[in-house]
Amino acid sequence: MKSIRSFVKALNTNYYSDFIVDPYSDLTDFSEQILLVRYKNADYYEKSLEAIHLIQREILLNVQSLYQKALTDLYIRLANKTGENFTSLLALNIQALKVTMDMLKNDFYIDDSKSRYYSTIVDTDYIGKGESRKIDIDNYPIDGHFIKIIKKWVVEEQELKEEMDEYESFYHIGYHTKRFKVLSYLPYALWHISLKFIEDLKHAKSIILEENEANPSGGKLKWSGKKTHIGFIIGTLAAEGYIDPPKLKNEDVNYTAFSKLIKQVFDVEVGYDTLRKYLNPDDEKFQENKATFEKENFHLPHKKMVS
Template sequence: MKAVRKFQKALTKNYYKDFLAEAAYDDVNLQKHYEIPVYYHSQWYLEMDLDLIVEQSKEIREQVKDLYNEALREIHLILAEKKQAEFIPFFEYLEISLLKTIEAIKTEFYIDSKKSKFYSSLDILDPEQRLRDIFSSASKELKAISFYNFRYDDQLIYNLWFYDYRFKRLSFLPMSLFVIGTSFLKEIQKIKKIKSPENSEISLKTNLSCNQVVLFLEKLMVFDGDQFKDLSIPRKAKLISHLTGYHYKNIEDNIRKLEKKPSVNGKRYKEDSEMVINILKGITE
């Protein structure tokens, strides 16, 4: 499951390192895009501008979505080759693996936790500690403090705002990856339900023969679609097998007939072709 593993690896990758740069703080050119000093893994870095981090996070999200589609397509191809008895252990392994991946992503949400790959210390005084110190001091001299002589700390207010601002932007990517990973798990569970033994009586086979199904898809120009045109014939056959229940080898043989002249394929092929044409005429009329 090369595509599935690649997808899972992308979900748990440490992207935060890509948002950091090693440089002296007086590097003017670097500070155009990297402006926040952070202490990460026992070393000082410059963190990328937060708005740029969001932009790059969105690009990463789209790349992971593409891997999502590739992984899902790979699973359909794998299932086309497996027997019914192999479905349950296959889905159990896949679900356990995905659940572990999703749990790992959840730890990345909280960038102020050392468990998160996005955790780093800022080169400013911790505003939460300052707030605790203020109220601790105030509680000791409560009688001496009144509404009129209490003075706000402007720097503290800014720091609190900045922590919240930074938290939301850095946590955007891990939260997006969590949504994508959870969506993938739900898709797997839907397929598992369809393929489960209790639903084995529900068949997607139609009254059409294997050759008629292929001809039907050809007339509907399915093979020219974006999802099909770049696939090899065996891969096309496996996908159609997964949807119809016909063995992929038989489907592959019938797809190859499309490349030949109808007269070469015999009388039965001609009859199947005419039948499919008549069905389509009946639908469109």
């Protein structure tokens, strides 16, 4: 399910790094309406909202392409029923996407420190934090002329300071609102894409469950013997020429692939590694079973002997 992993990875990516550049980078385009921000204790230029919107479109086009590939792979695997515990894999992917959705939901709120998009406009840090200039009236003439000017200046500075304390940035509230909408748009869109894919996974899971209910064995032959017996018996059939098992390039039997084929045909609770050992005549597990069966006079002639 490589395509599904690639799709989920794209959903989990922190794309805010695509929207900012190092202040000393040659990629900085000063012709844009760039914004100096502090992100993770470092200063960056945030690209213009128009540039960010274009980048977001490219990201979503890529995510949509990965979504289609993941969906195609999902239903191909469902049709072929390849792989063990497919239902469990679906359930794990659903849980992983739920975690992703929680993270993306935090990203909606870019002014919250829990968001991976959280940054502060640098001018915010300096407003209202400067010390007022100290005035020593005794240093000025006492004719009252300068005192009136100074008092007026003190009042104006205090009013300006109070105004700066009230507002968080020199950027008007409309800009902050637009910036919030633009930056939160991508995680919001990815959240909905994640939700849609969860529904696709649940649909695939329901198809499997319906088939299992209609045919409890899942179309497989039920193995009634011991789980160790199936490897020895089918391994013996292959060794005596009755079954043509999958081969490696050097023509040796591929016991891993052989065990997977058996699991597709038989309903038996045995792991691949265990089954592989009992299939291989050179393995001591196969020999242990062989001794047990021969003790009960079990004998399977080579196919050429009975042809």
